[in-house]
Amino acid sequence: MAKNTKGYLALVLHAHLPFVRHPEYEDFLEEDWLYEAITETYLPLLDVYEGLVRDNIDFRITMSITPPLANMLADELLQNRYLKHIRELIELAEKEVERTRWMPEFHETAKMYLEKFERCRYLFEDVYRKNLITGFRRFQDLGKLEIITCGATHGFMPLMDLYPNAVRAQIQVARRDYERHFGRSPRGIWNGECGYYPGLETFLGEAGIRFFFVDSHGILHADKRPRYGVFAPLFCPNRVAAFGRDIESSKSVWSSEEGYPGDFNYREFYRDIGFDLDFEYIKPYIHESGLRINTGIKYYRITGRTMYKEPYNRQKALEMAAEHAGNFMFNREKQVEHLSGVMDGKTPIVVSPYDAELFGHWWYEGPDFLNFLLRKVSTESDCIELITPSEYLERHPDQQTATPSLSSWGNKGYAEVWLNSTNDWIYRHLHKAAERMNELANAHRNAEGVIRRALNQAARELLLAQSSDWAFIMKTNTMVEYAVKRTKDHINRFTDLYYAVKSGTVDETVVSALERKDSIFPDIDFRVYCD
């Protein structure tokens, strides 16, 4: 459709999971986060993109694939474990198709799961050869998907700013890792938790990164009044661009109250056969300890704010997803029409970032919604054009210069989620480790052999300790124990390596054990921490 573009829509999906990989356990619950996200989000998204390309739909979307996620997706152990996981799910779904034969209200849904799981297995093993990175990369190479990076371990930068070397390392390690996976340098970055502090752009610029995102008030409260609000990026004084989040479009998807995902026709998350069915029957598909867990097979729709739940109707749910996509587009059209009237002829950009795992894992029909939306906007809208930030900057190189304000997209908009009485104790340790890493790197710049390996490992441990996920989990008050343990483990391992290097007592077996255990960033170079 010939467009008379009045505004741009930049959809941004932030795909991230913390680095969870426990070779020492056969069945480790937290690894399921990855397997669930692959089945429910990453593969369905790839499938959506495949379909769009096949149907010649000229779409644009931006995704951050964080370094921990990329490392897990590229990890052979986890790949093989996923394959085992999806095969077991197929087996369970086969049994479910049989078991529900006399219950037509569930039978169709059971067949849907079987079909979906078989498709996942096929895509994962036969199409992507177990490595989803290659799948995402293909769409980037086709110019449809812009993949951006994130701090090496999703560190929350505003609480790291005292240690510039640590901030630099988060960015530089991420950049190198991105190059390893995607064969070019990242143009943009999603800073963990959308966290920004004035000055961060220096390190982004050093790494060749041209744009990042901030929450709305990051732009609105910039040091100079932003002429066009969040509907145009600001250039930091070093020409790195900051795009601001649009609240209206965010709310329609994020809000658990008024957002689309709460529609009563959509699938209910909390009713899973892992909890609902006879123990002996479900036992092979839950945790080996007998702990009941989500299997991913769920037969009910949200129904309402009641305990009583009605069976899921896939057809009806898809109709709602299409309707919501239409509604989203309609609202954006109205929005840009209004904006183009008050922006002196500038073309507004509406930036809508979401957690990728929202689509599919939490909002089961989310990938279908995206599919409908991308198709509709590409083929039906005469005034909205999908765009990536890179393309936007190429077309509109002239922007206002101002420094955004410290901000994040967490509750209340600043650092409180990651700095409160549940998690504030971690920072004295994270800071000390950052200081010590800098000290080690400067003192052992030319280290070789096992000392060098110890230093590289120390860098991995520090980075892993800095994952914002741990502080976040402590705040949300679920599985706090795991988050506390991960923080302590990585700090302790770091400290052990620190003293070993300092005293010249590095033990190769210790270093090897840690290299296998915390195997993120295989080609890290600790010298990124040198002054």
Added chain:
Amino acid sequence: MNKTTLKQKSKKELLNIASELGIEGAASLTSANLIDAILKAMDVTSDGSPGSPRSLRLDDENLEVKGASKKFEMQDKRLVAEPEYPIDETRDLPQGYGDTKIVAMVRDPYWLFVYWEINHDKRRELGMLGADTRRLVLRVWDVTGVSFNGFNANDHFDVDVNDITNNWYLQMPTPDKSWCIDLGVLGADGGFVLIARSNTVLTPRDTLSDRIDEDVQWHAPDEAAAEMYRISGGYKVTELAGSESIGALLAQHLAANLSSGAVASSSNIPRKDEAGGKGKDFWLVVNTELIVYGATEPDAKVTLQGQPLRLRPDGTFSVRFALPDGEQVIPVHAVNADGDMEKQITPIVTRSTRVDIP
């Protein structure tokens, strides 16, 4: 160090030891409990084997040897024989690092977080000055627009804190200011004795900047700026459904796999917190399933209700069905491998449900 020597120490000394041993919550313990916790943390094991590396924390210098010497002591209780990190992984983190410092962090436009540490030497020095280290003071300097040298701040205020804690949240009177925090103590003469000075932090502004771009192209006069602010959702920033509301939900979903109590749903019963959780409640769910099983010759072809059945290598089969109310007629039909002999057996099952209300 044993129980007797510990008993001779003051609570302050015990707290210092506890701090170095990484004992959490030490400040809230009585002296007797503290001694127990210290002995436990030192962990001189009953079988006479060397203490765990934790005990090495008593002396910072000793930490240097722990990497090499503690190998192979951990009992491997894991499921897979992976090379294991050979060091005790249940250690707590130390409460301090032997530094004397204070660090300030920005939480939001209105709050700062500060943490500090005062090492032995500094405490001794303060003691000699007659300073009462139990009464610490945070002197908060407004250093907006100045290069602070200790004497040129715009303003300051003091906050009394105690020495039982080592961190504090400070509420700030105004956003968009630079702050520097001195940790000090009141000396014998009542004067402020500086212990450590923090980094300088700048709190973010919480509203539109006063600065208007000099470049006329980006000039945003009051009215235009206010309108742009409004359509950008500026007045909704605080009510925004940020990543946390759903992000937290997501985390809980992911966690639903982990904590057995997180999802207590059984058939027809959603999570307790969804059900309101108020008042007295009781529930019961009963479902039925039917297993149809049998055996024939391993190479026979079998159908159940017209649909092919998979036989096990020994010719047995078993199918499980959710059994709803009503009658199920279940013909099981088998044909031999040659296709010239057949059998059919048809169970008929009826389920009806009665709910008895007492």
